[in-house]
Amino acid sequence: MSDSSADVKPQCGGDGEAGEYDLALHTIGLFLVMGASIFGAGFPLAAKKISWLKVPEKVFFACKHFGTGVLIATAFVHLLPTAWLNLSNPCLPDIFIKDYPPLPGVIMMASLFILFCIEMWMNNKMGGHSHGGATGFEQPKPVMVPVPPRHQRTDTQDSTDSSDSTDSDSIPYEKTMAQQMYEQGYPGAELDLPASEMPPWFVVFYEQYVRQRLELVNMIKASSTIQPEDSKQEVVVAEKPMWDEEGQPVDPLVYKKMSMDITLLEGGILFHSVFVGMTVSITIEGFVILLVAILFHQMFEGLGLGSRIAAVPYPKGSYRPWLLVFAFGTTAPLGQAIGLIAHNSYDPNSAFGLIIVGIFNSISSGLLIYAALVDLLAEDFLSEESRETMTMKQKKIAFCWLLLGAAGMSIVGAFA
8 A cells, every 4th residue: 555655646736825816916017027128128229229328338348248147047047947847846747757857958958959050050051250249240351462472583694683783783673684585585575566665674564464464365265165055153142231220331141140149049038938927927925026036037138138139230220129129028028918817727836837837948948058158158258259359358357247147147046
């Protein structure tokens, strides 16, 4: 009897929280979370686009790296532990408990690899462009033009030059050589050119130019006749030039990559925001403490996301950055609205609730870990561009802001 009772699984689902559900307070909480989310994500963007705010660049610098720390802590402190706890609940089927307990880690790893494949495809399609700094515009690197070597003098030429040292001192070596070639019969002399009163060395150079031009024209004509008629010619279409809000030129490929990166980053955040909102709405006991923690959570997370949205060089008049801010600002409140409607029927401790939240948090943690560590942390501190644009002192300050953001979000994670 004792063995059989030990094998009985506990029942999923809670007995219901004690206390009366305060609909008005939860509704106020919905609008507070919406305001905190929109303010956090919209402040960096508004500060960049609204000139009269006159926000110093140091504020953008701090928000950017503080937000990176927040996003890293969100993945490791909030999403990953929640996913593991939910999917390891003993009331769930044996596949989660006995057959394959590391399933949350596999889901996280799979989402990470999927995001890596997307980035690898983008890199292969668009080229290995960097983030392009604040404007997304890559400064052209100076082109090193090789200098043709000077003609080497032979022994005969040396003896000739030494016999006429006065001319060598007054006339450059190239002119002397041209004069000698002209007197000896230069290969281009057979060209039927009119007589000229210019110096002989100039005539030689001009004849050489005419001869090489004729050879080049004949070569082009010959290659065009040899080319088969049905051969496909590659047509290179130039990208339409783009300018950002500040009138700076923007590399279109860099813009596409940065736009895709920020979309994937926000996608990882939005996945779990719905469930965060639902959790807030169905909570009765300790609701005020949880609401305050969620307000800080959404504001910090929005600040990190908004600073990255503001760094993308969107074209002037583009609505996309504001659409991203609106999406983040309304996703958690959308979850709260769902929780308000279904607070009597939805049980987060049911098998369905545990599995859904656990799976989606695993996916979100994989996306955020990759995006935060590879696209943000490594790009900001370890890339070639960062070595050119940031001094070691700036990197130390940025890392301090990053640690501060991670610490702040870790503290919030103890309550939310």
